[in-house]
Structure formats: C-alpha cells, structure tokens
Amino acid sequence: MLRTAITTVLICAAGSAAAQPAAPAKPAAKWTMPRLADGHPDFQGVWTNKTITPFDRPKELGNKEFFTADEAKAFVKKTLERNNRDNRTDDVSDVIGAYNAFWWDSGSALLPNMRTSIVVEPRNGQVPPLTAARAAAMAAQAQAVKVRCEKPGCAVSNFGTPAPSDEPQALDLMTRCISFGTVVPMLPTAYNNNYQIVQTEGMVAIDTEMVHQVRRIPTDGKPHLPATVRQWYGDPRGHWEGDTLVVESTNFSGQHFGRMTAADENLKVTERFTLVPPGILTYRFTVDDPTAWTAPWTGEIPLVPIDGMLYEYACHEGNRGMENILSGARKEMQKAGAK
Amino acid sequence: MVSLPALAQSSGKKPNLSGMWQALNSANWELEAHAAEAGPTALGALAAVAPGPSVVVGGEIPYLPAALAKRKTNREQRWTADPEAKCFMPGVPRATYLPYPFQIVQGTDKTMISYEFADTVRLVHMKDPGPAPADSWMGWSVGHWEGDTLVVDVTAQNGDTWLDRSGNYHSDALHVVERYTLRSPDVLMYEATIEDPKVFSKAWTVRMPLYRRLDDGAQLMEFKCIPFTEHFLYDKVGR
Numbered sequence: 346m347l348r349t350a351i352t353t354v355l356i357c358a359a360g361s362a363a364a365q366p367a368a369p370a371k372p373a374a375k376w377t378m379p380r381l382a383d384g385h386p387d388f389q390g391v392w393t394n395k396t397i398t399p400f401d402r403p404k405e406l407g408n409k410e411f412f413t414a415d416e417a418k419a420f421v422k423k424t425l426e427r428n429n430r431d432n433r434t435d436d437v438s439d440v441i442g443a444y445n446a447f448w449w450d451s452g453s454a455l456l457p458n459m460r461t462s463i464v465v466e467p468r469n470g471q472v473p474p475l476t477a478a479r480a481a482a483m484a485a486q487a488q489a490v491k492v493r494c495e496k497p498g499c500a501v502s503n504f505g506t507p508a509p510s511d512e513p514q515a516l517d518l519m520t521r522c523i524s525f526g527t528v529v530p531m532l533p534t535a536y537n538n539n540y541q542i543v544q545t546e547g548m549v550a551i552d553t554e555m556v557h558q559v560r561r562i563p564t565d566g567k568p569h570l571p572a573t574v575r576q577w578y579g580d581p582r583g584h585w586e587g588d589t590l591v592v593e594s595t596n597f598s599g600q601h602f603g604r605m606t607a608a609d610e611n612l613k614v615t616e617r618f619t620l621v622p623p624g625i626l627t628y629r630f631t632v633d634d635p636t637a638w639t640a641p642w643t644g645e646i647p648l649v650p651i652d653g654m655l656y657e658y659a660c661h662e663g664n665r666g667m668e669n670i671l672s673g674a675r676k677e678m679q680k681a682g683a684k
Numbered sequence: 685m686v687s688l689p690a691l692a693q694s695s696g697k698k699p700n701l702s703g704m705w706q707a708l709n710s711a712n713w714e715l716e717a718h719a720a721e722a723g724p725t726a727l728g729a730l731a732a733v734a735p736g737p738s739v740v741v742g743g744e745i746p747y748l749p750a751a752l753a754k755r756k757t758n759r760e761q762r763w764t765a766d767p768e769a770k771c772f773m774p775g776v777p778r779a780t781y782l783p784y785p786f787q788i789v790q791g792t793d794k795t796m797i798s799y800e801f802a803d804t805v806r807l808v809h810m811k812d813p814g815p816a817p818a819d820s821w822m823g824w825s826v827g828h829w830e831g832d833t834l835v836v837d838v839t840a841q842n843g844d845t846w847l848d849r850s851g852n853y854h855s856d857a858l859h860v861v862e863r864y865t866l867r868s869p870d871v872l873m874y875e876a877t878i879e880d881p882k883v884f885s886k887a888w889t890v891r892m893p894l895y896r897r898l899d900d901g902a903q904l905m906e907f908k909c910i911p912f913t914e915h916f917l918y919d920k921v922g923r
Contacts, residue, residue, distance in 0.1 A: 381792075389791050513914040523910050541807060543791035545702045550789040550796050552805055559798040559805045561787055561904055568901075576906040655807070657820040661910050662772045662844070672922030679923075 376622040378588060381544065385564075386588050386620050388542045388549065391655065392648035394531060394628070395538040397424050397454060400604060400644075402462035402470025410470065411459045421454065456647065463532070466631075466643035473640040475607055483607065497681040498674045511674035513667060517602075520667065522660035524602040525555040528578050529594050529614050530630035530644065532604055540648065541655045549583055549590065554655045562592055570596050575610060590618040611636045624650055699832050699866050702790045704897040704904065707781040707874075710736030712768075714850040715890060716744055724763050733849070739781070741889040745852060751883045758851025766849055770917060771909035773804045773821035775845030776838045776860050777876035777890060785897055787904050795827055795834070800904045808836050816840035819856060836862040847878075855882040870896035 379387040397420070402409075412420060456463075462470035475483070493499065494507040502508040502517055509515035518524040526534040537555040544550070547565040552558070562583040570580045575598035583592045592615070599610035612634040619627045626648040633641040710718075710733075717738040723731030738744070747755065758765060768774060774782060779799050786799040795808040808827040816824030816839055823841040827834055843856030863875040872894040879887040 387792070389794065513918055514911070521910060521914070523908065541794070541796070543789045543794050543796040543807070545700070545790050548702065548787075548789055550787070550798060552796065552798075552807070557803055557805050559796070559803065561789075561798055563903070567903070570901075570903075570905070574905070577908055578906065654813070656818070657822060659773060659821050661802075662770075662821060667918065668921050671918055675922035 376624065378620060381546065383546045385585055386590070387544060388590070388618060388620065388626060389544050390542060391651050391653055392540045392542065392626060393538050393651050394533045394540075394646050394648050396456050396533055396646065397421055398456040398460060398646070399462055400532065401464045401472055406461050406470070408469055409461055410468070412461055417459060458645070460645070463644040463646045464642060465645050467640065472642050473638045476636060476639055479607060479609070479637045498678040500670060500674060509674075510670050511678060513671070516667075516670070518600070519602070520670065522556060522664050524577070525660070526553065527601070527603050527605045528553050528558050529560065529581070530616060530632065531628060531646070531648070533646070534603065537658065539651065539653070539655055552655060555658045556660045557658050564590070572596065575599070579612070579614065588619060592616045592618070605632070607637045608632070608634050609637050698829055700790055701788045701795075701834060701864060701866065701872065704785050704787050704902055705872055705894045706785040706897055707783070707892055708895055709739060709781065709892055710734040711739045711781040711890065711892060712778065712783055712848055715740055715848050715852055718850070739890045739892050741891055746885045746888055748883060748885050755851045755853060758846065758853055762849055762851055767845055768849065769913065771802050771913040772845070773802055775821060775841050776806070776823050776825070777862065777878070778845060778847055779804055779822070780874060780876070780894070781892060784907065785902075785904055798904065800907045802907065802909050821845065823860070832865060834864040836864070838862065853883065854878070854880045857882045867893065870898065872896070
C-alpha cells in the first residue's frame, strides 16, 4: 500500500490531545491537569516526538548540556541542510539512501529544553560503553557478515553496509517489516514518529504508528509474565506515582533494533510519563542492561500533541521489496554456482 | 479479580466494554454450518477443520451467483491463499472471531481494539471524523451509542482479506455495521451486518457471543507471526 511519508495530513480529527475543554472567551486560561473519572491524569490523544535534537551529544560539544540560542539556530540550519543534500531530480539510478527533506520527518526544531542530546545520563550525553563480552559478540557478528559477503548473495542494507540478502531471517528487522523503531523506549526515527494513547481505568494503550505496534500497559497491579516467556517488546507494567505514570518493561527476547541493537534479553526499561503545562507529555526513560552496557543510561524526550491521526502502516502486507531483494540475491548466487 | 463498571449505571452512563474478549466457536474455520474436514496431510489432526453451526443469521451467505465461483477457487486453495496464513491483518469482522483474544480499551472519544494476532489494531472514532482518507486492511471505524449498544460503522476496507478459512470473501465495496451489547458483565453479544453489492445479493448478518477472558494471568501476548510465515511466503521466490 503506497503511503506518503510527509508529515501527518492535518485532518480535523476529533479527540485532540490532553482533552482540554473548549477555549473560553478570555485568553490565557490556566492549564489544569486533565483527569479520567478515576482521578488519574488523562494522556489520551495523538502525540509526536520528532525532533532535530540528536540522540547522543555530538562529540565536539563535550559536557555541554544546553545550546545557547545562537548555537541552536546554527545547529538546526546545519542539520536541515545536511539532511536535504540529496536533491537528485533526473537520476534514475538505485534509490537506496535517496532520502531528503521530503522524507525525513524530524521536524525543524530542537527540543524546547535546548538540550544538546536526548541522552541525559551519563552526563556526557553518550551511551555508556558496551561490556567487553557484548562488544566482542557484536564484533564477531560483524566479522561473520563481512566474510559471508565476500561471496555473492549480499546487498547494501538499510544501514549502508553489505549484508546477506538471500534469506529473510538474515535481513534486518526493518526489511522484514518486523520493527521500524525501538518502540520501547519511545525514540524518534526517520519519520512517522506518531503515537496514539487511549486510556481507561486500569489500562493505558500506546499505539506506535510504525508499525502498528500497541503496548498494552495494565495499571491494576497484576504481575509480569513468568520469566520463561520472552517477547520482542517485553512485557510492560504501569503504576502511578502521584501524577506520574511509571512503566517497567521486562521479559525481552533479546532481538532489538536501531539504538537498542546492543540490548539483549536482560534488558529492563523504566519510563516515566508526566503531563506538564501547556499539555506536553514529558517522557524520561532508563535503559538498564548489565550484560550489554557497563552502566544504565537515561534519556528525555517529550511528546507533543499533534492535531492529526495515525495511519495504518501495513508494512508486511505490502512488502514487495522483500520478494525483490531475495530474488536478486538468489539469482546472483545461482549464476555464481552457489546452492 | 478485576472490577469494572460493566453494565450501564442508572444515571445513564455508557456501558464500559473495556477488557479482554474472545469468540468461542469455529466461525473462523467456516461461517456457514459445516462438518469436520481434513487439514493439510503433514499436520494430521492438528489442523483439521473443526465442525460448527452457522453464525450467519438465516444460515447461508447470499452470494451473487457469479460470485460463487471465486469462493470455490478460494476454498480449493485455502491452505496457500488464505491471507491469515500469510500473517496479514484480518479485516473486520474476521478479526473479532479469530480464535485469539482481543482487548477493548474504551477511552474518552476513541475506542481502541487491539487484537493479539499479528499486532492488529484499529481505532474506533467515537466522534465522526469524516470519510476515510484512504483504504486499509482494517478499514475506517466510526462508532456511536444506541442506548446500551455500541454501533460501529466500518468502511474503506481494501478487499484483500477473507471472511474465514474456507474462502468466503468480499470486495473493496464491503460495508460492515457492528453492534456490541453486554448481555451480562462477562458476555458481549456481537453482530456484524455485511453489505457488498459486488459479491452478495443482499445484506447479511453474523451473530455470536464474545466471552470475557477470566483466567488468572490472562492477558494479550505477543503474536508476531511474520517470522512464522517467511518460509511459507518466500522459500520459492527467485528459485
């Protein structure tokens, strides 16, 4: 199903975020916390966390946690230009990596908190080093791919490096339509950084648009799944600390994507959601995986309400790319006399 | 023990349909009345077609005569052509009577229905947002209350889903109106009226109870079936 990736079409959708009452006649009405009948804050609505703020702090900024106004302007300009440098118009060659500002949906602004990175702990804004064992395991995997790709049947992957492409299980999770982002924690990616929250007593449901991934977060105190049961996105449990929703996710299967690729089955993610004026959902998360990273790390990236809707991202149903990729690799291998 | 204000209060509040629900019949095998049948040889009795009565009001689906041939072809190819086997989203109403649970999250002006199978989800808009912007696998759902019944109007499905594992099908002209009514705190009566002038000679209705899952520890779990279908879909590609 063809689907444009431009910023969400502004349709007059009902149910805008934070369920504020209709604007009264006098301006600057005081913001009050919207609440459900059970008294807990109401997070319902459509949200985005797209941002120009980098995930981790550019090395040249060292321990500088905040931009000045001038630095922010320069950084935004540089980033937008870099993201839009591919402006080919007549070229009919391979479209791998042919993304420019038409596609990227990072918006055009830094986070209003003027931070130089989403990662806030460690204080240097960098994810801690991997454990020696994890680093060795990932290096061995990368070396195995390199060796494999000296033979036919590899293609340049979504990440710009050659990878086996003759079996679906060898391809990345994005090409398989299994995962396009981290989902937990909620980190922005290239586009479709949109989420729908629907909430009722005892349950908060967060739908991540890409790829229609719902996290059903019970807040009724039921225990986690048994430790023998592992899931791609873990098993979330929520509870309220005052007006903050705290969600703890465990039971991960160890298959992760993007910024979380290094994580394994020992991952635990803790998230904290708090609504603040004028209706921003602050989001702070901690990633704790002692067999992957030498220390836990924490990030902050707020969710901002948007006046729009989520679209169905039927990736697997329309995955013609998979057929073409496999077909190309297998034909290449047949020609070369491989199995 | 979960305590939810399930039935309507005397103050006129809407019923709360939130919770974990599941159909308990063999409608997903075949909507019309059917005897048991063999499944694929390699699976012995594991994937045999379970018998069941009709869930169609009046018994039979009113196909246009010209539309019956395609059902027959579908049925003959059921083990390879069924979109459910491909881990595709099942559409409405099939998502309701898959043999897997779903979660209704009844919010303020949206009702989310999250289905265990294939991470399927749809959002029911409780305030009319206008017509569908595009067609989709799960369609465009607009809901309203008629007394204690949640009525959901579903349009803009793309025509690529089946209605069951026996080849009953529809086109992209499908229009479904669902009705959800609590019969008791743990039984939700479900009806779906189906119209599709390209395939059926008149509207018809399926009707069945949905049961609240009361088991200790019951919750929707991950059923990401893409890895289970990749050999099925792609082993022969390019070979």
